[in-house]
Structures are given as C-alpha cells and as structure tokens.
Amino acid sequence: MPLEAVNDFVVKFANVNGSGSASANGMFAKAILRMGVPVAARNIFPSNIQGLPTWFEVRITEAGHLGRRGGVDLMVAMNPQTWDRDVAEIEPGGYLFYDSTKPLPAAKFRDDITVVGVPLTAMCNAAYQLPRERQLFKNIIYVGALAALLDIELAVIETLLAEQFAGKDRLIAANVAALHMGRDYVAENLTPLRLRVRRADKVGDRIYVEGNAAAALGAVYGGATVCAWYPITPSTSLAEAFTGYCEDLRIEPGTDKARYAIVQAEDEIASIGIVIGAGWNGARAFTATSGPGISLMTEFIGLSYFAEIPAVIFDVQRGGPSTGMPTRTQQADLLAAAYAGHGDSKHPLLLPADPGECFEMGGLAFDLADRLQTTIFVMLDLDIGMNEWLTKPFEWDDARKLDRGKVMTYDDLESGRDFGRYLEVDGDGIPYRTYPGTHPTKGGYFTRGTSRNPYARYSEEGSVYVGNMERLLRKFDTARSLVPAPIRRDAKRATRDGVIFFGSSTPAVHEALDDLEHRGLHLDALRVRAFPFPDEVFAFIAAHDRVFVIEQNRDGQLRSLLINEGDVDPSRLTAVLHYDGTPITARFIAGTVQGLMADRTPIHEAAE
C-alpha cells in the first residue's frame, strides 16, 4: 500500500553539487513553512564546489518534530551517481520522483514503491537553449511538479520567487513560467500523491534561521568589537554573518565609521592571538572555528586560562581531520575544548540546542568571558550552524547592560584601592584587572602565563604557584553557578531511568522520548546546557539507576566529562552514540534505548 500522510512525511532531494539545486530545494521547504506547517530541513553536502553528490532532506511535521526522523518517504532522485542507494533508502510504500527523459530498465526500480516520472530534461531542452538555463530551470520545474503532486500552494512559491528576485521582473517571470511548466505536466499526465501538505497554523511567530547567523547576531548584541578568524567549514558563515550584521548595525552615525574590527587572519593561531590581545586590552573579541582550529589554538587557549584573559570561541563542530567528513556533523570536540591547553586547565562550554540558543548564548558568552576572565566556548555543530532551523524569535531586553566584570578604573586606583592582578578579593576566585593605559603610576602590571605572585610579580615558588592554581579552581567553581542551568523533562510516570543529552540532538531526543512513552518506556530527561556542570546534573544521575547519555561522537565525550568531573560510577552511564556524520534521528535513539533497556533490565534486576 502506498504511504498516506498529511503534513507528516520526509522528502529527500538527491542532487549534484553545484547544479543550483540548493536554492530551489530551499524554496520548496520555505513554501511549506509559509503554509503554516513546520519543516526541518538539512543539507548533507560534500567537501566540493561542483560535481559530487549532495542531499537535502525536508521533514514536513505539523506535530513540530524538528529533529531528523530517519527514513525517506519521497525521494527526488536527480543524481544518477547515487541512484541505487537513493532508491534503496525509500521506505516501503514510499515514492520515487525522477527525470523520466531517458528510459531506465525495470531492475533500476522497486515494486514496493510508487514511481513518478517527469521528463525534466526533455522539457528543459525543448524550452531553453543555454546549458546553464537548462540546468537551473530544471530545478524550478521539479519544484512546480512536486507542488502539484503534494498540494503545495503555487501562489506561495510565486511570492517567494518575487521576494528572491525583487526588482528583476524578467527573472521572476521566467521562474514562474518554469514553475508552471512543472505544475502543468503533473496536472495533465499524473495524479497527486497520497502525501499531502495542508495549510495549518503551527508555525506561529517562529523564525527560520541558521545557527551560525544566530550566533553571529548574538555576538553583535553581546558587544563584540573584534573578530579574527580563518576560513574553515562549517564555521566560515558565522564570521561572514557577523561581518554582514556589523555592516548593517554597527556603523557610527555621521562618520560612517565602523564600531568593529574584523580581521581574516593568516591561520587559526593568529586568529586566537588577535582575540587574546584584544581581550587583554579590554575589547570583547571572538573567533569562529572548528575542531582543527581548536587543535591549533590550544597553546593560546591555555595561556588565556593562566593569564586570565577573556576570549570567546565559537566552535562549529564537524568530523575529524582533512576533507570529506569535515562537511558532516558531529559533537566531537567536547573534550578537546574542555581541557585545551598544557598544564592543568579547563574552560567553560556553552551548549546551544538550536539557533535561538545560539543567539542567547552567543551574547551571554561575552558577559561570562569578562566576568570569569577566561575563554568561553560556544559549541555549535554543523547541523545547527549551517542548516536553517525553525526557532523562537530572538529577544533582547533594552535595559540589559554588558557585564564587563571586575575592572579597576582610574578612580578606583586613585582612591588607593589595593590592586593585585591575581589577588583573591571576593572569595569567588576572580581577581580584578586593569586595562592598559588606565593610570600613570598605578595598576600597570606585566602579564605572564604563570610564575607570578598575586601582585603579578615574578615568582617561581611552589607555594605561590599552588595558591594560584587553587584560586583558579575556585573561579571554575564560580562558573558553575553562572552558566545556563540544565533543563529537565520528567516522564509521565515515576521512573529510575533517565537520559542526558545536549545540543543538536535535542529535538530528536524529545521525539524519541514521546515514542518510547507510547511503547510504555518512561525516562526522565536532562538537557545539559553548559560545562562546568551545575549540581543538578549530578543530582539527576544520583536519582536514577541508569542514565543513557546520548551524543554524536564515538567516544562518549560528554559521558567521559560527567564521569571525570562528577566522580560518577561509569556503570551508571550508558552511552548511546551516533557518529556517521549525519544528524542523529529519533528512530535511532528510540530504537537504541529500547534495545538497551530490554538487554539490561534482567541483569539489573538480578543485581538487586
């Protein structure tokens, strides 16, 4: 039986990179959104500009499940290179949409799916002369055809085209004509699918935005003035978005001068060096990078820990070294970031779950960096950073002030206040600092990594070193109370089972929890939002017999951090790991957790 669904199915586009499909596919997703139906769209793209396979997955979800579900109901197979695996991926009863210009042998199809052919190439060749036109309009034609097959309102797409090509009437007309060409072919030759989009009112005031752009905007609102960066996927668009927002929002009236400085540095080492120099000198500064950049920046990150210099790093996480997997998503830099440096060092991490939190934490990171005088990481990943997500609108309280932390001014120094750069004053481990150039005779100091006493004078005495290291630990403990608290979701029934998760896994975990509940499996859930872990995190673990730690890496990095920092018995934490480079799915989580619960329940009972 062909699948039947309204506002609840998954469409996957298989394309060739560089064929102009991205903008057509994006328009397909946005049209559904404009019909009031939530969508979750994800790019799966190669490390390539032209020629390699690329996919775009759109989940249409009136219920608002914004994670990946798993499985494909309708495959739009536009790439001969990946035909076989694309066809194989379709759910039984699902649909295959393809370019039927060239006949294909029956063996290339499946008999448990519905095949819908539109002779796209033939139509393009008849209508257009230029190769580039044939290519680009083919994408628009299939969007028109899909609109007719799925009941997407054509007027909505026409509006989107008018917005995209505003002021270029000729282009609008040409695109609308192509759109109609696809629609008309379906109307004349085919019947609509049993997968339907129906206008709803489930989007509300939410916005549709990439996490990298949201984080960049957070940096603008958080008062960042210096950005130094080096291009690296998937973080590049964060620095570029910051540039764009600054050009719009940070120009001094009257002079047209910039209230910001952005430097594309020669490498990641120089990027973080610039950030640390600016932070030392009292400006709010950040860099955006990914795992390889963190590796390169590690010496400087350690210096910022010991010399107590504010810095913000947006780490948009991806797969391991070199090219290829790096354009896939992972949550695999947690340990590298948390403990970056040589000598004993650790750094606060903020773990946003969606672009809305990228904005909030992007702003907050600068307050925390100044307050704690250290490097703050904001840990995005490719899934959040480079995909547009439906998220709550950005909010800002105009009464909010930037928290510059403990800075002694000229007047403070002049009044005779005792200044020791590394002196414990308030019991929170955070010393006072001065900006260079503040006072002619007071408050100057020489900044070093270690080997200095509370007054910043050179010392190699062991007890002085230990005293400083103990203070740094107190400071890290202070951070625990300043970072965002975890968010708890309790099961409908009392349970001794729990899950801990973070970041981009969040929507898929919530959907999986709903699903498990339907299957009679109840789990309390805790979303960790920062490191160091607030006490609630360890209280949650203590209150459950077994806790599944769900994350997108091989080694269970969050689990390791929990065990290490909370002295947790490792047997209480069961790893649920997804790290093939695609975003984690609800089906994977529900299936894995259910399997583990079935496996472990008898053993656990026997142990009791």
Add this chain to the structure above:
Amino acid sequence: MTYITKPQLHHPLLKPNALGFTRRDYEGSVSTLCAGCGHDSISAAIIQACYELDLPPHRIAKLSGIGCSSKTPDYFLGNSHGFNTVHGRMPSVLTGANLANRDLIYLGVSGDGDSASIGLGQFAHSIRRGVNMLYIVENNGVYGLTKGQFSATSDKGSKSKKGVINHDAGIDLVSLALQMGATFVARSFSGDKAQLVPLIKAALSHRGAAFIDCVSPCVQFNNHAGSTKSYDYVREHNEAVNRMDVIPHRDTITVDYAPGETVPVTQHDGSVLQLHKLAEHYDPSDRVGALAYLQSRQALGEIVTGLLFLDPEARDLHENLGTVDAPLNSLTERELTPGAAALAKLNASLR
C-alpha cells in the same frame, strides 16, 4: 625579574622631561640577562627614546614572545602594561591589542628565534596588515635561552661556538619587512646608541608598521671568531647609510648641516626627521632601490644600518578597516547593542 626591585633614590640632577618624568621613570626592574648582553643596551635605548619623546609611560603597551629578548620588556617602562605572550605569536597579540585601543603606543619586542623561525608567519602578516607599532627584533643569530643553537638569521657559513658551520641560508628580516610592505624599516646595532635612539624615536612616532632589526650580540653563545653577529664582526662590517636627528613637531627646526647632505622628512604626527646622508646614492624613500642595495652589500658581507626605508604618508590597519576614532574598548552597550527594535525587524525578515 620583578622580584628584584631597584632602589627608588633619584639623583637630584636627574632632569625631568616635559611631562615631569625623569629617565628613571621609564626604567623597569633589574635585568637578569648576561652581563654585556646587547639586549640590555637596546632596553636602555628604548628608555632614552621614550624619555626624550616625553611619552607618558602608561600609554605604551609592550608585548613580547618567548626568549631572551622577549624577557626584556620587564626591564624597561615599569609603569606600562606588558604582555609576555607565547613563542612566536607576539605579532597577533599586538594586532589584537592595537585593534582594541588605537590610542596607545604599541611596542613589540622579539628575537630572531621568535620572529624568524616559529613566528616568521606572524611577523610577515602583522607587517603586511600595517599594524601601527614599533616591532624590534633583537637579533643575535642564536638561541640563547636553550644554549647556543643556530637561529634562522644566522648567516650561511657562520660558525657556532661549538665550531659547527651553518649550511642554511640566513633570513634577512629587513628585506622581508620591505617586501611585506613595512612603511618604516631600519637596521641598527646595539653597540651604537647614537644611531639606535633616534631610530627608535622616529619609529615610535611613525604611524604604520615600523620595523627595526637590531643586531645585538650574544656574549655567551655568539660572540666568537667566525660568527657574523659578534661585536667585532659587526663593528668591522657596519655600513651606516645615514644618521638621523628627530625633532618633535613643537620644536623649531634648525638645520645645521650643509644643504644637500641633509634631508628633512615630516612624519604624520608632525615630527621632523633630519636625515644626514652617509652613503652617497642611498635613497630611503625608494623601496625597490633599498632592497637591491641591501642585497648587493650583503653579498659583500657588509651590514647596512640606518633608516633604510620610510613612507611618511603610510596608512595603518585602523585606517584600512575604517574603524571609529574612539578606542573600541571604550564603546558601551549604547554604541554596540542595536536594541530590541532592530531585532524585531530582523525577526520579521526571517519568516
């Protein structure tokens, strides 16, 4: 090291400058370098230059990397903020500091290990960006703190203290700085204070990337026969192309050299450099000519010193970026945070 404090007694004859500071107010703590180290002479020259220029000590930020030379910022300008950063990375930290507050004077102190080996990239890039700074390399051709390894500025054929002949080509930081677009380039010798002090004064007054390569012999590891960075070798092969007096803009200019031998050059801040020619055809406004001259003399084993290139109309990084006049670190939420209304508009554009 700061734990050795100096006695604070001031000689009654110490003459205060226009700001009321004596030379002592520009000093730092006692040097821990070896007796006779060229670096200490450079520290003394920096102190002298800042004193003579009437610079408020706290308005200078001094930054360094790692190595003997990078320890020296502790030994001068004790009331200035200093930053002993990581090996080879001073240029990026200085760049960031400069972006944060364009109103301070930035002095980067580095060595040949710090700038020509591990930090060659950052050296080059900070110069090509036109960071407004004085970048001094205290160049002794050797790794002192790790006891005598060749550095990348050691000349080919130069002999180490242990008798090893260097077979790698030496890096000439002056030529590199010229190629990277430095707008003030000089070379001097730690043993020639009369030449060095005016060069430091002129470089501190320069707006843009100013670079001084200062040959500074290492008495412990590179001051023997066969070295091309020893006191004796440098004295014998030092070819100064000019001498200079720096006249602050508020002073009346008096020319006491015969015309033709002296060229006045006005810098951006109004100060005038009186340049006295020593090499007949040397023109410090000609970048290409300077490069050619340096290479031809270097081939003969000569060390060309003096003001080698100057562009008095240079632009700096802030000008290129079009940043506001106020230091970025002085801006508050009023200037930086666009507010809720702007955010509402952005939200609307994202639906």
